[in-house]
Amino acid sequence: MRERVRLTVVALGYALSMVPALVLAILSVVTIALGPLTVGLVFALAVVPATAGVTAGHRWVTGGLLGQRLTATYTDTSETTFLARPLRWLRDPARWRDFAFLWFSATGGFVLAVIPPGLLAAPITYLVWMIVDPRWLWFVLLLLSGPAVYVWWLVTPALVRARAVAERAILGGSRVAELQRRVERVTSSRSSALDHSAAEIRRIERDLHDGAQARIAAVGMSVGLAEKLVEQDPAAAVELLREARATTVSALEDLRAVVRDIHPPVLADRGLVGAVEALALTLPLPVTVSLVLDRPLPDPVESAAYFAIAECLANTIKHADATFARVSGSHDGELLRLVVGDDGKGGADIGGAGLTGVARRLAAFDGTLDVVSPAGGPTTATMEIPCRT
Template identity: 40%
Template sequence: MVETLRYCLGTLGTGIIAAVMLPVMIFTAALSLLGVGLLALPHELRWLARAADFERRRAGARLGRTVPGHERLGGQVRELLADPATVRDLRWLPVNLLAGLVLGTIGTGFILIPLLAVPTVALWWLFPDDDPMRVIANIPVTNWGSAIGLGLVQLLLCVVLAVFVAPRIADLSARISALLLAPSTREKLTERVETLEETRAGAVDAHGAELRRIERDLHDGTQARLVSIAMRLGLAEQQLARDPQAVATLLAEAREGAEEAMTELRGVLRSMYPPILADRGLEGALAAVAANCPLPVELDVPTLGKLPAPVEAAAYFVVNEALTNVVKHSGATGAQVTVTRIGDTLSVIVLDNGRGGVSEERGTGVAGMRRRIAALDGQFMVDSPVGGPTVVAMDCPCGS
C-alpha cells in the first residue's frame, strides 16, 4: 500500500509538471516561429525528456518491465526532434496533464480517505438536530452509538476501496504511460533493423581486419621464415660435396627456422580459434589465461554447460584482451574475472584496481571487443573513471 501511495503521489506530481510545462512549451513553440523561442526550446525539450524518462522508469518498475527511453540527449533542436523518443514525450505530455492529475488525485484519495472515515463521523454532534450528518446509504448519525457503528462500517468500506481499487488505478496510470512512452512494434522493428545493419557492418569490418592481420602475420613471419629455410637448404645442396661442415651449419639453421616458423604458425592459428577451447572448454581456457597473467587474477567460472563456439571464442578473446590491457596500461595490482550463465545469456565481467581512464580512441582494443560482441547481438560495456576501478563487461546470447 505504501508503494501504491508513492506511485499515485508521483503520478499526481507528473501531472502537475505537465500542467506547467505544456503551456510553456506551446508558448515557446509559437515564439519559435518568429525565431525567438529557438534558444529556449532545446532546454525545454531536454527537461521534458528527463521528466518522461522519470515516468518511464516509474511505469516500468510498476509493470515489471523496461520502458526504453532516450539513449542520449542531443544538443540541437533538430537532433532532439529527430529522436523518436522526443515525439513520444510530446504525445505523452498533454495526456498526462489530464490522466496524471485525475488518476493521481483519485488514487491518492482512495488511499488517504480511510484516515478521515472515523474522525469525520465523530463530528456528528456539530450538525443541527433537524439536519443531522448522513453517511452510508444516507443513514443519519444522531448519537455516539450510531456514530461508532457507522464509522466502523465506513472505515471498512474505505479500506476495501483503498486495498482493491487504488492499486488498479496505479496500474492503469502505469499502462497509459507505458503505452504512450514505449516504442511501438514498428519502431522496435525499425530500431532492430538499424542495429543489425550496424552490427553486421561492424562484423564485416572486423572480419576483414582479422583476415588482413592473419595475412600480414603469415606474410611477414611464417612465409619469410619458410623462404629463409628454402634458401639455406638450397645453399646446403650446392655445398654438399665441397664443404660438409658448412652444410651441417646450414641444416641446423634451417631446422631452427622451421621450429620458429611452426611456433609462429601455431600463434596465428591460436588467434583464429584457440585450440585450448576445443580441448578444455571455456572454463579451462580462462583458467590458463589467468594462470599465465603476470598479475594475480581471481577467477570465478562455474560450470557453464555447452556453449556455441563463436560465443566461447568471443568470451575468451574479451578476457584475454582485457587482462592484456590491465597488464600493459592500468598499473593494477590484481584483477578479477567473473563468468556467469543465466538462462541463454553468458555474462563476463573483468574488474581491475588500476588507474582507470580507458578510452576507445586510444587503441586499447576496446573497439575491437565491442565489434566482436555486437556481431553476436551481445552487449559490451566499459566503465573506467579516472582513478579506477575499471570494469569491462559483456552479455552475449548463447541459446541454440
C-alpha cells in the same frame, strides 16, 4: 513487506512528478500555439530540453523496474543551428511521445501512482490525528481505514507495474521503429565486421609471409646447401641441418601464434569458462572468474566473447592501476551477459581503440557494450550478446 514499501516509494515519486509534468505540458501547449512567433521559439528552447530531462528520469526508473533499457531516439540536432532546432523537434516523433507522456503523467498516470501511497497513508494519518486530537471521529475513521492496508498490499505491485508498462509503451517507441533501428545497427555492424574480417585476413597473410613463410624458405635454402656440402664438408652440412631444425621450430611457433589469434586452442579444448580461467592465470594481477554457463555456446559467439573479455582485461592492466579484476557472466538460453570489472582509477574511454574494437566485435552479433567508469573508479564493462541455444 519491504518490496511493497519500495514500490510505494516509487509510486509516490511517480505521483509527485505530476507537478513538473503538468507544468511542462501546459507550457508545451503554449509553445506550440506561439510556434510561428519568436516567443514560441524561445519557449521551445527551454521547454523541450526540460521535458527531455524529465522523461530521461522516468526512462531510468521505469527501465529499472521492468529490467529493460529504455533509450531515447531523438533526431540528431547537433549540426543544426540554435534557432532551427525547434523546427526539427516539431518533426521528431520521439518529441511528440514525450509530449504525450507529460499529459499521461499528469492525468491517468497520476491516478495509478497516487493510489498505493494514499491507501497506506490513510490509516497512518488517522492514527496521528487520534493521538493529537483524541476524539471518537478519528477512532472510527481509523477502524474504517483498516482494510485499506490489506487493499494496499494486494494492489500496489499491479498498479506500479501498470504505470511502468504504460510509460514503456509511450517512451519506448513503437515496435516498428525499434525493428528499423535494429536493422540499421545490424547493417552497420555487418559492414564493420566485413571490414574487420578483411583487415584480419590481411594481417594473417602478413604474419604468415613475414614469419612462417620466410622461415620455411630459409629451411629450404639451408637443406639445399647442406645437400651440396654433405660430401665435401659433412660438419658444415650437419651445422646447416641443425640451423634448419631450429628454424623449423621457430616456424611452428609462428604458426601456433597465428592460429592462437584466430581461435585459441584452449577455447576449443576447455570452452569459454576454462579459457577465461586459463587467461586469468597468466595475468599480473588477481582475477576472480565467476562464469555460469550451463550449455555450450556457438563457436563464433564463444570466440567473440573470449577476445572481448581478453581486451577488457588488457585495458585494465594497461590503464586502470587496479589491484584486482573480476569476470562474471551467465547465459539464460537467450542472452549471454558478461561483466568485467576492476577497482582501478576509472575514466575508461569508450571511444578508445581497445573498447571500440570490443564494441565492433560484439556488434557483429547484435551485441552491446556498456561501460560505467566514473573518475576514481571502479570500472564495470557489461557485454550482452543475443545467443539462443
